[in-house]
Amino acid sequence: MFPWLDGTFKKLSNRIAADKLHHALLIQGPSGLGKSNFALELAQLLLCKARKGDEVCGFCQSCLLNAANNHPDLHVVESDKQIGVDQIRDAIKTLVSSAHMSGAKVLIIYHAHTMTESSANALLKTLEEPTANTFLLLTTDKPERILPTIRSRCEKLALPLPDLDTTIAWVKTQYDAEIDINFAKLFSARPLALFAELQEEQSFTYETYSTGLESLLQGKTSATQLAMDWQDNADKVLKWTQYWARQQCTEQLSETLWQLNLQATKVIRQLRNPGVNKTLVLTALLDKLALVKAA
Numbered sequence: 001m002f003p004w005l006d007g008t009f010k011k012l013s014n015r016i017a018a019d020k021l022h023h024a025l026l027i028q029g030p031s032g033l034g035k036s037n038f039a040l041e042l043a044q045l046l047l048c049k050a051r052k053g054d055e056v057c058g059f060c061q062s063c064l065l066n067a068a069n070n071h072p073d074l075h076v077v078e079s080d081k082q083i084g085v086d087q088i089r090d091a092i093k094t095l096v097s098s099a100h101m102s103g104a105k106v107l108i109i110y111h112a113h114t115m116t117e118s119s120a121n122a123l124l125k126t127l128e129e130p131t132a133n134t135f136l137l138l139t140t141d142k143p144e145r146i147l148p149t150i151r152s153r154c155e156k157l158a159l160p161l162p163d164l165d166t167t168i169a170w171v172k173t174q175y176d177a178e179i180d181i182n183f184a185k186l187f188s189a190r191p192l193a194l195f196a197e198l199q200e201e202q203s204f205t206y207e208t209y210s211t212g213l214e215s216l217l218q219g220k221t222s223a224t225q226l227a228m229d230w231q232d233n234a235d236k237v238l239k240w241t242q243y244w245a246r247q248q249c250t251e252q253l254s255e256t257l258w259q260l261n262l263q264a265t266k267v268i269r270q271l272r273n274p275g276v277n278k279t280l281v282l283t284a285l286l287d288k289l290a291l292v293k294a295a
């Protein structure tokens with residue numbers, strides 16, 4: 001388990017041992033925190049026939065099936081965009097049929113906020129009338145988008161966020177290179193997101209971005225020039241700008257910073273439209289960013 005989630009995981013394992021785990025957990029936290037791994041490891045712990053505290057035995061039939069990603073009593077629902085009602089109905093049907101392994105049964109729903117209203121309603125009955133030894137683990141980074149009827153029937157579990165040092169320490173165990181601290185700050189509570197971004201970052205680096213902004217602030221280059229140079233990497237420029245504004249807001253809430261975040265969000269949407277003039281919208285955003293940074 002990730003070090004920042006270890007304590008929470010141990011507490012839950014104690015409740016499993018005492019047979020006091022709520023039948024439905026709504027696991028909440030920002031994306032890149034490790035919610036999916038957390039839910040999966042919790043499911044595997046519930047299914048293990050010979051668990052020791054917060055650890056699975058690794059040798060029982062359940063553990064072997066889990067290792068092969070093939071446990072008949074572990075059901076997973078997920079979707080890139082939207083979880084449809086048929087997905088939920090199918091999952092519930094297999095879930096309520098008797099356990100194949102005469103033990104716990106677990107249904108994980110990743111990105112639970114992407115359930116449609118009918119999907120959520122299809123899930124309600126199972127939440128209201130849980131069958132014995134059946135557990136529902138829902139994960140979400142947008143709990144406010146989940147129907148109140150669902151939320152109220154789950155135990156809400158807001159996972160703890162790691163501080164910057166913990167984030168960097170963990171990423172360093174995965175990634176063997178220098179990590180720019182200012183870049184890491186953009187992802188401070190989202191270690192997995194930082195790691196993914198570091199792996200992805202190649203030609204257009206955070207250094208390119210911060211050096212460019214520095215030149216802009218010193219008047220050595222113009223926002224238009226940067227926008228032209230960076231338009232092929234607009235997605236990174238926007239994302240990093242947005243994260244920077246948000247991160248600054250956590251240190252000191254400011255109207256201008258929040259506006260910058262909103263503008264970045266808007267431009268990200270605009271750029272999905274193929275007809276939009278990338279240089280123009282990027283220039284406007286960089287001008288705004290320079291103003292905020294200079295203030």
Ligand SMILES: [Zn+2]
Pocket residue numbers: 047048049050051056057058059060061062063
């Ligand atoms: Zn086991």
